Amino acid sequence: xxxxxxxxxxxxxxxxxxxxxxxxxxxxxxxxxxxxxxxxxxxxxxxxxxxxxxxxxxxxxxxxxxxxxxxxxxxxxxxxxxxxxxxxxxxxxxxxxxxxxxxxxxxxxxxxxxxxxxxxxxxxxxxxxxxxxxxxxxxxxxxxxxxxxxxxxxxxxxxxxxxxxxxxxxxxxxxxxxxxxxxxxxxxxxxxxxxxxxxxxxxxxxxxxxxxxxxxxxxxxxxxxxxxxxxxxxxxxxxxxxxxxxxxxxxxxxxxxxxxxxxxxxxxxxxxxxxxxxxxxxxxxxxxxxxxxxxxxxxxxxxxxxxxxxxxxxxxxxxxxxxx
Amino acid sequence: xxxxxxxxxxxxxxxxxxxxxxxxxxxxxxxxxxxxxxxxxxxxxxxxxxxxxxxxxxxxxxxxxxxxxxxxxxxxxxxxxxxxxxxxxxxxxxxxxxxxxxxxxxxxxxxxxxxxxxxxxxxxxxxxxxxxxxxxxxxxxxxxxxxxxxxxxxxxxxxxxxxxxxxxxxxxxxxxxxxxxxxxxxxxxxxxxxxxxxxxxxxxxxxxxxxxxxxxxxxxxxxxxxxxxxxxxxxxxxxxxxxxxxxxxxxxxxxxxxxxxxxxxxxxxxxxxxxxxxxxxxxxxxxxxxxxxxxxxxxxxxxxxxxxxxxxxxxxxxxxxxxxxxxxxxxxxxxxxxxxxxxxxxxxxxxxxxxxxxxxxxxxxxxxxxxxxxxxxxxxxxxxxxxxxxxxxxxxxxxxxxxxxxxxxxxxxx
Numbered sequence: 001x002x003x004x005x006x007x008x009x010x011x012x013x014x015x016x017x018x019x020x021x022x023x024x025x026x027x028x029x030x031x032x033x034x035x036x037x038x039x040x041x042x043x044x045x046x047x048x049x050x051x052x053x054x055x056x057x058x059x060x061x062x063x064x065x066x067x068x069x070x071x072x073x074x075x076x077x078x079x080x081x082x083x084x085x086x087x088x089x090x091x092x093x094x095x096x097x098x099x100x101x102x103x104x105x106x107x108x109x110x111x112x113x114x115x116x117x118x119x120x121x122x123x124x125x126x127x128x129x130x131x132x133x134x135x136x137x138x139x140x141x142x143x144x145x146x147x148x149x150x151x152x153x154x155x156x157x158x159x160x161x162x163x164x165x166x167x168x169x170x171x172x173x174x175x176x177x178x179x180x181x182x183x184x185x186x187x188x189x190x191x192x193x194x195x196x197x198x199x200x201x202x203x204x205x206x207x208x209x210x211x212x213x214x215x216x217x218x219x220x221x222x223x224x225x226x227x228x229x230x231x232x233x234x235x236x237x238x239x240x241x242x243x244x245x246x247x248x249x250x251x252x253x254x255x256x257x258x259x260x261x262x263x264x265x266x267x268x269x270x271x272x273x274x275x276x277x278x279x280x281x282x283x284x285x286x287x288x289x290x291x292x293x294x295x296x297x298x299x300x301x302x303x304x305x306x307x308x309x310x311x312x313x314x315x316x317x318x319x320x321x322x323x324x
Numbered sequence: 325x326x327x328x329x330x331x332x333x334x335x336x337x338x339x340x341x342x343x344x345x346x347x348x349x350x351x352x353x354x355x356x357x358x359x360x361x362x363x364x365x366x367x368x369x370x371x372x373x374x375x376x377x378x379x380x381x382x383x384x385x386x387x388x389x390x391x392x393x394x395x396x397x398x399x400x401x402x403x404x405x406x407x408x409x410x411x412x413x414x415x416x417x418x419x420x421x422x423x424x425x426x427x428x429x430x431x432x433x434x435x436x437x438x439x440x441x442x443x444x445x446x447x448x449x450x451x452x453x454x455x456x457x458x459x460x461x462x463x464x465x466x467x468x469x470x471x472x473x474x475x476x477x478x479x480x481x482x483x484x485x486x487x488x489x490x491x492x493x494x495x496x497x498x499x500x501x502x503x504x505x506x507x508x509x510x511x512x513x514x515x516x517x518x519x520x521x522x523x524x525x526x527x528x529x530x531x532x533x534x535x536x537x538x539x540x541x542x543x544x545x546x547x548x549x550x551x552x553x554x555x556x557x558x559x560x561x562x563x564x565x566x567x568x569x570x571x572x573x574x575x576x577x578x579x580x581x582x583x584x585x586x587x588x589x590x591x592x593x594x595x596x597x598x599x600x601x602x603x604x605x606x607x608x609x610x611x612x613x614x615x616x617x618x619x620x621x622x623x624x625x626x627x628x629x630x631x632x633x634x635x636x637x638x639x640x641x642x643x644x645x646x647x648x649x650x651x652x653x654x655x656x657x658x659x660x661x662x663x664x665x666x667x668x669x670x671x672x673x674x675x676x677x678x679x680x681x682x683x684x685x686x687x688x689x690x691x692x693x694x695x696x697x698x699x700x701x702x703x704x705x706x707x708x709x710x711x712x713x714x715x716x717x718x719x720x721x722x723x724x725x726x727x728x729x730x731x732x733x734x735x736x737x738x
Contacts, residue, residue, distance in 0.1 A: 029326060030325055030326055032607075033326075033327050033606065034327075035608075036567065036606055036607050039567075039608035040548070040567045043548040043549045043565050043567075043608070044548060044663075046548075046549045047548045047621045070596070071596035071597070072608070073551055073565070074551075074596050074597030074610075075551075075553055075558055075561065075563075075597045076552070076553040076558075076561075077553070159397045159399070160399045163396075166398065167394045167395070167396050167397075182394065185394065186730055186731045187420055187421075187423070187424045187722075187731045187734070188424060188731070189423070189427040189720065189722055189731070189734050190427045190428060190716070190717065190720040190722075191428075191717070192661075192662075192720065192721070192722045194660065194729070194730075194731045196724060196729040197729060198729065209397075210399070210408060212399045296355070
């Protein structure tokens with residue numbers, strides 16, 4: 001099984017700002033523009049809030065956020081903790097990477113477990129085929145925000161991912177229950193972000209709102225950042241279900257129609273194992289992954305996220321309830 | 325490759341969402357699963373025709389009502405450029421959303437229905453584009469197929485629009501006859517309108533010069549955050565983190581700190597911890613000064629020989645955005661300009677502008693949602709600004725309601 005394969009994680013490279021790939025600073029291009037905007041947003045968070053946090057999952061978007069935060073506050077450390085809401089169903093490659101990156105960047109890491117919330121609140125865990133703890137993360141997230149009094153949570157959501165996210169502000173206001181109200185969003189003008197809130201409310205901040213999936217990959221490549229190994233092609237035992245390849249792990253309840261197959265795959269997004277599908281691929285390097293995505297005719301969430309497929313407004317409804 | 329942000333303005337029936345859908349479709353930026361989802365949704369809704377508008381309407385109530393309520397962002401690219409499309413609703417009740425979308429746009433596409441010609445809302449959208457200082461305006465005269473692809477019809481509307489544009493501040497205007505539904509003159513040249521020899525919409529979007537629009541002359545740097553690592557090796561490090569809103573600043577350059585007026589010199593500029601010699605417009609950098617001066621968030625570092633206006637008395641055009649309260653003389657708000665926030669009070673409403681007729685209305689008592697007016701403000705602390713039409717980034721400000729914390733006004737300082 002592939003998670004026993006030695007991990008080709010080089011967090012040194014991910015946290016080392018002295019080696020910034022082949023950046024030609026004389027020719028500003030769209031990546032420079034997106035980077036400058038994201039750094040500006042990170043600094044607005046540090047300047048406007050008392051207790052911000054960076055929501056870190058181990059996925060490529062949050063790895064990008066950590067890099068941007070490092071650049072925003074260099075030579076100082078990132079002035080807020082990394083927070084991970086762990087469903088207990090995460091890929092071990094992603095959580096190992098998370099731990100190492102926190103250590104190398106000298107950031108405080110806070111991990112809270114969905115498992116603990118289920119026990120403490122006596123929540124009923126979804127069961128059956130396609131059951132996922134993904135939605136339950138909301139409870140743990142809101143509890144964690146309350147526990148530490150976070151007034152701003154930085155997340156790696158992008159507007160190109162999903163149609164509800166395409167409508168969300170960069171500084172996205174949440175009421176004291178963590179709810180997003182799409183009809184009462186604050187106007188967001190120019191680059192003037194209004195982070196004023198009352199106690200108990202908070203703001204979710206999305207510095208890479210204007211990035212596309214391809215932009216993130218191109219940025220990781222340009223910055224010379226090494227990703228968790230599951231992003232690259234490897235042999236893995238998978239469950240073939242409804243045309244999708246899911247990792248064959250005990251946390252996924254089997255269905256009589258499931259087939260167990262071994263395929264060469266990579267993950268295009270890294271979320272909870274129960275709702276993240278792999279894609280068949282032979283792309284072993286960032287260059288090869290970028291080449292594959294460039295010609296892909298299927299969107300990222302469409303290809304790999306089972307949680308968005310349920311209804312036309314699945315993400316909108318989750319966000320109204322306090323989700324990331 | 326560079327980036328162009330454009331807003332599309334039009335109303336419910338002008339085919340605005342269809343136009344965006346068409347741009348994405350004809351530039352092959354719609355992916356297979358997205359197309360399938362649209363096909364599925366189209367089947368359950370109308371006569372089975374594929375409705376490209378479904379691509380941009382993201383919220384449940386928008387799909388239910390078949391309208392766009394909020395600003396939606398779409399991302400696509402061609403071999404020549406990357407695009408951020410800002411889709412804002414066109415109805416008068418959503419003027420604040422259009423202002424929001426227009427605030428960051430390099431170009432505006434204003435849709436006109438060829439059957440109706442220049443309508444009230446065309447005038448409104450054009451005023452907003454002009455007021456918000458969008459450098460390029462493209463008027464897309466849509467549904468040409470419904471007027472028999474007639475050149476005369478096009479020329480008549482174009483003439484009416486040019487007369488209207490004279491009253492406004494539109495620097496670069498292009499007028500194109502299109503059919504979003506059929507894809508005429510959007511990406512591909514129309515076979516139905518051989519008389520039109522100008523550019524297609526995409527070709528304008530791909531070639532408009534956005535570098536020239538940037539203010540590269542006035543060095544303005546708003547301090548967002550002070551970096552003080554206070555470690556042993558960086559004991560005395562004090563870096564000012566911020567973004568060049570306009571112009572550029574160089575190592576060794578003499579600068580002034582506003583509003584205090586203290587002068588110093590740039591000792592070092594860093595980007596991501598690495599030294600650089602010069603920082604250009606919109607770059608997020610860290611500046612270190614030669615002298616130990618008192619600087620905090622909200623202060624501005626500017627070139628010593630090119631100073632903005634520093635004042636507590638400000639005149640501004642305001643678009644009022646609060647649907648619950650009105651703005652009246654004597655009201656107090658927070659003004660956020662750059663990274664500075666200060667209390668302010670409304671001295672007076674000079675006049676309101678009828679955004680449809682452009683008439684000035686005197687003796688206005690209060691402003692309600694979507695009203696545009698010229699107001700005079702008095703701020704508690706001086707602000708360092710440039711007139712908006714010269715410097716969008718340093719002439720823009722927002723008003724915040726101190727009790728609700730909501731952003732209630734968009735100000736363009738004059």
